[in-house]
Amino acid sequence: MKKKKMGLALGSGSAKGLAHIGVIKVLTANRIPIDFIAGSSMGALIGALYASGLSVEQMEDIACNTDWKLTAKMFTPTLPWAGLVEGNRIRQFFRTLMGERNFNDLKLPFAAVATDVHTGEEIIIENGSLVEAVRASISIPGVFTPVRHQNRFLVDGGIVNPVPADVVRTMGADRVIAVNVTSSLGSTVQKVILPDETPEKRTQQALTSTILNTRLAAYVKDKVDLSGVLSVVESLSEKKEVLERKFSGPNIIETIMQTISIMENEIIQMRLKQNPPDILIKPTIERYGLMDFYKEDELIKIGENATEEALPLIKQLVN
Helix, strand or coil: CCCCCEEEEECCCHHHHHHHHHHHHHHHHCCCCCCEEEEECHHHHHHHHHHCCCCHHHHHHHHHHCCHHHHHHHCCCCCCCCEEECHHHHHHHHHHHHCCCEHHHCCCCEEEEEEECCCCCEEEECCCEHHHHHHHHCCCCEEECCEEECCEEEEEHHHCCCCCHHHHHHCCCCEEEEECCCCCCCCCEEECCCCCCCCCCCCCCCCCHHHHHHHHHHHHHHHCCCCCHHHHHHHHHHCHHHHHHHCCCCCHHHHHHHHHHHHHHHHHHHHHHHCCCCEEECCCCCCCCCCCHHHHHHHHHHHHHHHHHHHHHHHHHHC
């Protein structure tokens, strides 16, 4: 009897996407095969790390021990026309995570979903630079500047396909497990080949949170001009109480992200109805915010719990 090929579709959700690590942790611990993986936005980042060969332990270590305050300094708002955060810093951050890998270097087939901001087309990226693919997939409109490629401007894949179950099935999966980490509240597919930017082969060093923090610190010191920024942050911190009394609503980034999240939730309902996965894992993450990266241990555990509950059905799929 022919072995069924298993596909994993990881959805968008910013910090909530850390629950994907818990999902993969339980699947691998129970020897559930992952033959194909596709992701949108945060799901693309987690999927790319796993497909590039990082173990669950490495991903968990990075998520739980990375200095997120230091990381945040790399994403200090700039003043581009198309977004608050320009792309070079994000690219550098991703390179500290996954190096200069090309899709051809991956341990298993992976696809990242992005959106052509001009045409609204769903762009499935399966070739070229892994960093560029993930950079495109996570580019939340209005927050991150779009990725320009071959006269296209690519943004967050979650806009058109927040949980790409159909993508992983198209890749060759017989059975699909999809993970939806958005809070509950017909597109044209085109493949875009990003340029091959793979450098000469080099010895890969196992990535840990210590190594990542060291690299981030060096990069921030060398590349990011924080003159004036830290004083502004300190000033805002001192005035936080007064500001909160005057205005307790979300800031501009939170507003943009939450608005997109609401839209994505509606799209998910429609797309999963049209192309349902065999198993849908829905971690209970409603009480967590899109920027709660510092609650990584809780989010990973929630992903674990949701997958444990689904294990009997998942094992039936495999067998």
